[in-house]
Amino acid sequence: MSAKRDYYEVLGVTKTSSLDEIKNQYRKLALKFHPDRNQSADAGEHFKEISEAYAILSDSEKKQTYDQHGHAGVDGKYSSDDIFQGRGGGGFNDIFESIFGRGGGGFTQQQQRGSDLLYQTTVTLEDVLHGKKMEINLQKQIKCDNCKGSGCKPGTNKKTCTTCNGQGEVRQTRNMGFASFVTAAPCPTCRGQGSMIETPCSNCKGQGRVKGNKKVDFEIPPGIDSGDYIVSNEGNEIPDGINGDLVIRVKVQPHRYFNRDGKDIFYDQDISMIDAALGCEINVPTLQGSEKIKVNSGSQPNTIIKLKGKGVSHINSRGTGDQYVRMVVNVPKKLSKHQKNLLGEFQKLSD
Ligand SMILES: [Zn+2]
Ligand SMILES: [Zn+2]
Missing domain, CATH: 2.60.260.20 (Urease metallochaperone UreE, N-terminal domain)
Structure with missing residues (x-):
């Protein structure tokens, strides 16, 4: 206990540092030593040390006590609970929210997006003058017609995942001594979907999509340059998600005269x-x-x-x-x- 380091030294700040400087410095160190991010054995201890230093130095009353009487003054006056129940301007919650996302976890379910498709074509200078209508025959992932993308055999439905009770995520609470952190991760059973297919569609084997052909009409406008032109939503399709885009890469051919x-x-x-x-x-x-x-x-x-x-x-x-x-x-x-x-x-x- 006698070897307890100076709070200013721990955070790398001075007595005259502003609250913002102290907060920034803590944020930096917390990112470095948070046990979720740092696998080294003493990361947890280190994290506690900087957190305690921050709890004292971010609270003007506690800071004053420490400045006057050192560790002994703080330890004599405050219990561990008091230390971390900071009323100062730099509460832990908003810091952890800004570092690790809302609720301490970092996981939010994102809508999936199909991949983009690339189609390359060349046009002549005459096409540049007049524009050109073209029909593009694409081979791509399309939504399964048999199950309308659900992946379930027609007439059957998905069932709620029992691992996560349909939440799509599993939460873990870990105790850090002064506070507990809740982390959330995608449910491994349903891969974050919250539900599972009981009887897969025979056409797409439960994927909800199949390889297929689709014709897309595209009109090259007059005056075009070589470059990429995007047709939204005409890329690979994905059930319950957003279709990818079709990227049409146009190259204007050199002309023999012009x-x-x-x-x-x-x-x-x-x-x-x-x-x-x-x-x-x-x-x-x-x-x-x-x-x-x-x-x-x-x-x-x-x-x-x-x-x-x-x-x-x-x-x-x-x-x-x-x-x-x-x-x-x-x-x-x-x-x-x-x-x-x-x-x-x-x-x-x-x-
Ligand atoms: Zn299907
Ligand atoms: Zn689940």
Whole structure:
């Protein structure tokens, strides 16, 4: 008993620490040493030690007694029950509620959710322009038709679990010396369901769901980008739970002529050196069909001609984009003798 440690030292605080600091420090240590979380042999002792220190230092009257007379003063004045019946600002209950959840246990029954399904597809740039309707044939878990998902043979019902009396959880009370903690865990017999199937459905073997096919209509909107699109509730189904989602992973294929950036389309048009110099009219492909454009005489390489409204829409912005046509001027690699002579003449005239 003589080796009883200083309360301030136990909590790692000082005489001038605020109640909030003391509370925070206790919360930290309690999380570390609570026997439900810490398996080491002396965790329980340690937990009691910090709890006692907290009980004294969080109560202004008891703290004052301790500051003036030390352990002897506290021990002489308060019984163990008095110590833990704190009237101070930091009651144990709200601390344990915030650490371990309501009622000391941490178990709440959650609604189950079916898993998500992934469906991958590719679309063309033409699909981006017009949108695309598709019918997706999915193989997935669906609710058993025979038992409507109950898992029971039609005409029979589930019976209440006798282990937990339908509660779905089993509670354990453990005595910590100054307080008792109630912990709750899912019932092992019924796995938290509170009920059990007496006669399983023959179609799904009591699972309530079977593997099956389902068709889902999906419309790819115009202006789509590569990415994931979610169709809620079309994933795997789960009896008495929430269906998973269907994730449609769309990849927009590269186009053999066009590049796309958002709403705009980019296209490289080859023209001859002569056409660039003299000017010409050419047909340029667009997603909406071919378009006749005029190339001015004296056009320089990389001149860009804009075709208004010949782009696509984009899901994140309004309106339709444009097509940008870049002039790629081709210089002939092979020339006949006659061509060479003519270009020679031309050169003389240009000097
Ligand atoms: Zn069934
Ligand atoms: Zn049970």
